[in-house]
Amino acid sequence: MAKYVLSRxxxxxITLWIIVTITFFLMHAVPGSPFNQERNTSEAVQQNLxxxxxxxxxxxxxxxxxxxxxxxxxxxxxxKQSSTxxxxxxxxxxxxxxxxxxISLLIAxxxxxxLGILAALKHNGVIDxxxxxxAVIGISVPNFIMATLLIQQLAVTWEIFPVATWASPVHMILxxxxxxxxxxxxxxxxxxxxxxxxxxxxxxxxARAKGMTTFQIVTKHAMRNALLPVITILGTLVAGVLTGxxxxxxxxxxxxMGKYFINGINDRDYPVIMGTTVFYSAFLILMxxxxxxxxxxxxxxxxxxxxxx
Amino acid sequence: xxxxVVLLLSLVLLLGIVGCTTTENSSSNSGSENDESKEESxxxxxxxxxxxxxxxxxxxxxxxxxxxxxxxxxxxxxxxxQDDQPQPAAAKEWELSDDGKTxxxxxxxxKWSNGEPVTAEDFEYAWKRLANPDTASPAAFLAYFIEGAxxxxxGEGSEEDMMVKAVDESxxxxxxxxxxxxxPSLVSNPAFFxxxxxxxxxxxxxxxxxxxxxxxGPFKLTKWEHDSKFVFSKNENYWDVANVKLDExxxxxxxxxxxxxxxxxxxxxxxxxxxxxxxxxxFDNGQAQVEDQSGTYFYRFNLDMEPFxxxxxxxxxxxxxxxxxxxxxxxxxxxxPAHGFVAYGFEDASGGDFREVGGDLVTTDANKAKELLEKGxxxxxxxxxxxxxxxxxxxxxxxxxxxxxxxxxxxxxxxNIDLANQEWNVFxxxxxQLKLQFSRSSFLADYGDPINFLESFQTGHSMNRTGWSSExxxxxxxxxxxxxxxxxxxxxxxxxxxxxxxEMPIFPIHFYNQVYLQNEDVTGIxxxxxxxxxxxxxxxx
Numbered sequence: 001m002a003k004y005v006l007s008r009x010x011x012x013x014i015t016l017w018i019i020v021t022i023t024f025f026l027m028h029a030v031p032g033s034p035f036n037q038e039r040n041t042s043e044a045v046q047q048n049l050x051x052x053x054x055x056x057x058x059x060x061x062x063x064x065x066x067x068x069x070x071x072x073x074x075x076x077x078x079x080k081q082s083s084t085x086x087x088x089x090x091x092x093x094x095x096x097x098x099x100x101x102x103i104s105l106l107i108a109x110x111x112x113x114x115l116g117i118l119a120a121l122k123h124n125g126v127i128d129x130x131x132x133x134x135a136v137i138g139i140s141v142p143n144f145i146m147a148t149l150l151i152q153q154l155a156v157t158w159e160i161f162p163v164a165t166w167a168s169p170v171h172m173i174l175x176x177x178x179x180x181x182x183x184x185x186x187x188x189x190x191x192x193x194x195x196x197x198x199x200x201x202x203x204x205x206x207a208r209a210k211g212m213t214t215f216q217i218v219t220k221h222a223m224r225n226a227l228l229p230v231i232t233i234l235g236t237l238v239a240g241v242l243t244g245x246x247x248x249x250x251x252x253x254x255x256x257m258g259k260y261f262i263n264g265i266n267d268r269d270y271p272v273i274m275g276t277t278v279f280y281s282a283f284l285i286l287m288x289x290x291x292x293x294x295x296x297x298x299x300x301x302x303x304x305x306x307x308x309x
Numbered sequence: 310x311x312x313x314v315v316l317l318l319s320l321v322l323l324l325g326i327v328g329c330t331t332t333e334n335s336s337s338n339s340g341s342e343n344d345e346s347k348e349e350s351x352x353x354x355x356x357x358x359x360x361x362x363x364x365x366x367x368x369x370x371x372x373x374x375x376x377x378x379x380x381x382x383x384x385x386x387x388x389x390x391q392d393d394q395p396q397p398a399a400a401k402e403w404e405l406s407d408d409g410k411t412x413x414x415x416x417x418x419x420k421w422s423n424g425e426p427v428t429a430e431d432f433e434y435a436w437k438r439l440a441n442p443d444t445a446s447p448a449a450f451l452a453y454f455i456e457g458a459x460x461x462x463x464g465e466g467s468e469e470d471m472m473v474k475a476v477d478e479s480x481x482x483x484x485x486x487x488x489x490x491x492x493p494s495l496v497s498n499p500a501f502f503x504x505x506x507x508x509x510x511x512x513x514x515x516x517x518x519x520x521x522x523x524x525x526g527p528f529k530l531t532k533w534e535h536d537s538k539f540v541f542s543k544n545e546n547y548w549d550v551a552n553v554k555l556d557e558x559x560x561x562x563x564x565x566x567x568x569x570x571x572x573x574x575x576x577x578x579x580x581x582x583x584x585x586x587x588x589x590x591x592f593d594n595g596q597a598q599v600e601d602q603s604g605t606y607f608y609r610f611n612l613d614m615e616p617f618x619x620x621x622x623x624x625x626x627x628x629x630x631x632x633x634x635x636x637x638x639x640x641x642x643x644x645x646p647a648h649g650f651v652a653y654g655f656e657d658a659s660g661g662d663f664r665e666v667g668g669d670l671v672t673t674d675a676n677k678a679k680e681l682l683e684k685g686x687x688x689x690x691x692x693x694x695x696x697x698x699x700x701x702x703x704x705x706x707x708x709x710x711x712x713x714x715x716x717x718x719x720x721x722x723x724x725n726i727d728l729a730n731q732e733w734n735v736f737x738x739x740x741x742q743l744k745l746q747f748s749r750s751s752f753l754a755d756y757g758d759p760i761n762f763l764e765s766f767q768t769g770h771s772m773n774r775t776g777w778s779s780e781x782x783x784x785x786x787x788x789x790x791x792x793x794x795x796x797x798x799x800x801x802x803x804x805x806x807x808x809x810x811x812e813m814p815i816f817p818i819h820f821y822n823q824v825y826l827q828n829e830d831v832t833g834i835x836x837x838x839x840x841x842x843x844x845x846x847x848x849x850x
Contacts, residue, residue, distance in 0.1 A: 032734025035447065037371075042450040043771055044463040052445035083364045083517045084535070092535055148567065156571050163571045164563060166537060253563040255536035268734050 008292075012285045019281045020274070024066060027273050028059045034079040034268045053079055055270075066274065075275035080267045086275035093257025094279075096166060097244030100256060103176040105241055108183035113230070115184075116191025117218060120226075123196055131188060138185025147178040147251045164253040175252040179245055183237055187230055194226040201225075228298060235291035239284035243276075352849050353557040354831065355579045357569050360562050361536050366516040367502040368439040368446035373841065376499040378560060380841035381541065382524040383502040386414050386432070386481075387493050388845070393654070393757065393837050395493040399427055399503065399525065400481075409488030409793045410456075416479040420546040421505050422522075422529040429475035431503040436473045436483075437461075438509075439500055448500040451755065454492065456484040488793045491758040498756060499841065527553045527845045537562060554833070554848035570826070579828040579849070585706070588824070589641055597824050599643050603652045603838040604753035604821035605762070606644075608699075608714075610814055612776035614746045615695045620812055621685030622694075626747075627671050627816035628678040629721040630714060636819050639713050640706070643824070647817035648672060650752075651759045651806060654838045658795035663759050667803050670810035671817070675721045682722050697726040701749035702736040710818065711749065740774050750774070753821065757839040759802050760789055766809055777814035 035049050050056045054065060069076055075086035119131040154174060155163045161174050198204065199222055207217050244258030257276070264272035295302050358378055364370035365379055386403070387395035397403075401417035419427040438444050440452040440462045452458040455473055460466025472484035485492065495501070505523040508515050515521045519533040519540075527549070528541035541558040543550065561577075563569045566584045573581035583597050591597040610617040610626070617623055632646035645653065648669035655663040686694060699714060701707040711728050718724045726747075731739065739745050752772070754761045765772035767783050782805055789801040809815070823836050830850040835843035 030735075031738045032732075033738070036734050036737045037447070042453070044459070045447060045449045048442045048445045048449065048462065049447060051442075081361060081363045082369055083366060083514070084361075088535075151568070151571055156574060159575065163575055163577060164565075164568045165561060165577075250565050251568055253537075253561065253565065253568055255534075255562070259564070266733065 008289055012282075012289065015285055016278065016281055020067070020070065020278060021063075023274060023277045024063055025059065027268075027270060028062075030268070032268045034270065036268070053270075070274075070278070075278070076271040078269055078272050080263075080269045080272070086271045089260055089272065090257060090275060090279055093244065093255065093260060094242075096254060097249070097256030097258060098242045100172065100175055100179065100248075100254060101238075101242035101244070103172060104180035105183065105238065107176060107180040108187055108237075109230075109234075111180075112184040112187030113191050115188040117195055117223070117226075119188070119192040120195030120199060121214065121218070123199075128192075132192070135185040135188040135192075138181040138188075141181065143178050143182055143245070144247045144251060146181050147175070147248055150174045150178055151251070164251070166252070166254045171252075175248050175254060178252075179241065179248045183241065186233065186237075190229050190233065191226060194229050195222060198222045198225045224298060228295070231291055231294055231298065235287040236284065239280065239287045243280050243283060351556045352554060353559060354555050354844065354847060354849055355559045355561070355577065357563050357572075357578050357581065358539075358560045360564050362539075364516065365522065365530070367435065367499050367504060368444055368448055371447040371500070377842045378539070378541075379499050379502070380526075381528050381558070381844045382522075382526045382530055383499065384419075384526040384547075385496050385498070385501045385503070387497045389494065389497050389835075389837050389840050389843070391835055391846075393494075393840070395497055398497070399432075403493065409490070410485045412483045412485070412492060413476075414481040414483070416481070417548060418479075419525060419548040422524050422544050422546050423505070423508070424546060425505065425507070426478075427503060427525050428478050428506075429481040430478075431506050432481050433473050433475040434506045434509075435504045436501065437468055437471055438504065440471055441468065446500070448498075451495070451498060451500045454485050454487075454489050454495065456486050459486075487790050490793075490795060490798070491756065494758075495756045497840065528555075528558060549845075553845060555844065558844060573826055573828075576828075579831050580834070581826045583642075583824050583826060591826065592641075592643060596826055597643075598827060600823045600825075600836045601645075601652070601654055601838040602753070602821040602823045603654060603757070604751060605647055605650055605652055605817050606710075606819050606821065607647070607650070607750050607752070607815050607817040609740070609745075609748050609750045609775045611743055611746050611748075612814060613743055616685070616689060616691065616697070617747065619685040619689050621681045621688065623813045623816075625678045625680075625682035625685060625722060626718070627813050628674045628681065630717055630816065630818070631673045632818055633673070635710060635713055639709050640819065642822065644819040644822050647819050649806060650809060650815070650817055651762045651802075652754070652820045652838070655757065655759050657799040663799065663802070666799075667806055670807060671813070678721055682724075694724055697724065697747055698729050698745075699726055699747045699749075700729045700731060700736065700739075700745045702733045703730045707749050741771075743774065743776055750815070751821075754839045759799075759806075760786070763789075763802055763805050763809070766814065775814040777812065779808065779812065782808050 033055070035046055047056070054062060066076070075090070077085045078089060115131045115134065119128040122128050151163055151174065155161045162171050165171055204217060204221060207221050212220075244256040244261070246258040246262045248254070249256045249258040260272050261276050261280070263269070264276055358374055360374055362370055362375040362378060363372055364375055365382065367379065367383060370376060370379060384398045386398060386400040388398035390396045397417070399416055399419055400414040403412055403414045405412055416427065416429055421427055436452060436455065439446050440449055440455070440458040442462055442464055449462050452462065455471060457466050457471040461468060461471045474482050476482050489495065503525065508521070508523045512521060515523065519530045522530040524530065524544065525547070527544060527547050529544040530539065531542045532540035539560050541560070543553050543556055547553065561572070563572060566582050569578060569581045570584050570587070572578045583591050588597065610623050612618055632648065636642070636644045636646050648671055649664055649667050651663055651667065653662055653664045657663060657666065699711055701711045708730065715726055715728055718726050736748070740748050740750070752762065752765065764770065764786055766775070766777060767773065767786050768778040785801050785805040785808065789798050789805065792798040792801060827834070831847065833846040833848050835846065837843070
């Protein structure tokens, strides 16, 4: 196990380095510069700015400088928001995004699995159809539509919830729901199909023959196996949802880190592009690793340390 | 069952690892609700800043998300009044030498928010800091009016040779490169705000948090939760604190216009922008208010690319466009149609408006446009007009205008043009490198004088971007910059603008404006055509 973990860790660092390198050179190959304002500034001012951020050096030198500072986990200062470092941006934005992400994932996982299991148990029944209609709507309605709808109905018309911002737990309800609908629908559909498959297995029949109740069968025998596909997508989902949603955070004015992914690129704010990319990639790679570990625990047939034999 | 527990635990762990770091954040805000009972007597204005200010360090935050707010935290030598005229602020008076090049500012007894006096030395330090290449200020070019500043900024001169000097505690002497009659208005710009020298020298990060921020304006920064909000409260050390009517200004950071509008409707904000989809409705029921903004939406021809090397073809393309129709039916935002480049709002010596005196320099005339196109094609020996591609940076608003132009060219000239759009940064790069044949452009004034508009089209100027070059134009602009007589100076500028439209390297669509919604209880917010929002006189019922 320890050997497996170590080899995975080394692979993770190499993957990350490849991502950093490709992103760095791609980003500098794209036309534009962080100082491209519509308003006028003089040539001399531009040159001062470029010198200030070492952008006047050859790209390869910049790359070496960047890798050096990255080795100390220093992402450098943002160019656009020059009084803030990228580390500060992530340090401020990630906890907020993660908070929103955790709440929505909990909503998505719990309600998605309940919907999926109910649908599978009443396969082709009314509940199945209702649950799956719900899921199809959840997948096909984009979350910004959902968000606008929720604000219009629940905040403006009925005045139950505040419109936006991230000031108190009440403020968190609407954005969490808006962000949860998509993942919930995906989880519901996955759970349903794998549950249906599992429920047709011989061992479920045996369990039933032994006189177990449906509840016992589902919790003790079926769910564990049916969870595998859900765990698979949960890795990517967690990384995606927890690092922030640009759209939802923008609509609800949530101070998360979702906006940095998009604005960094639009502004050609190189340190922000790199910082967010590295952070997201590292997080995603880590999540995929965690998923693999959880597999091993869930399914004894998967033996991690024997991989490669 | 054991395995199920392990599974659930690992799931919870998976989700929880990150979750636990966030709990402190949510609790810190609950305190604000306790204050609500007191707020009834407190005058609190709730505004939206859109996003996190890029910086509250005066020379760095060169954009409206920083300077709109900063304008009320700090105060320069002058402050613009309701009629956009400079009034004494940190300076109580100033004198101008006979050659029009040396200003002597006399400071009033004013204090910083930390109780220290505002001195001439603070100003000298701040203005030199603006020009210092190590500061890397994007606004440094505004200092170029001061003798020696440009050399200092480009690394050719030294700090000592920049001619701004504190003669004593309360007297600042500035020598300019050339006479600049609008200098008192220019120094109201946030780039020229003073900074508290001792604070800045002791802590280079002073401007990043509310605790360490030192200001000399009507308000002080009392709270700054990065990326979510900041709070101003009345600065009791401000020299004119008796006339500041608000106790507090709460600035939210809501980036989405629809959300901003919803918050305005539920009373969480006192002002809002107008969402594009609702602008017609809000104009019709009289809720939307309009203020001028000194800037021009225009198109650039590229004179290095066919067919726009030909003056008559350029004129044909300019005259085929009906600006009135565009503002009435396309933008629907009550902009003024533009038939010249310099916007409204600049008074000459005899009180006339520059734009009105200058008149319409390009007019819509379908027949003349057709005639000129034929003439131009003949001159160039074209049987068929080379393909024309109009490029704009990707945005719905620009697309609508571009499509209207396409339609007008088809109807009036019988010419089919292609449209292309590019992401902003790519677009801007290609426009500067003269790679675009015909492209959308805009200009917003940095200071309140027509010369700011007109200097853009000098040969090789960074705003030229057309390949157009005229010695006569360059010399007119130079003369205008040297001229001390106001009437003559305006005459030279009119001449230059007329010349620009005779050769037509650009043509205008409309002048910009500021459209907003404002709660009826709020009064006294001033929005200048050139300059930043003023809250000094703002009040709320």
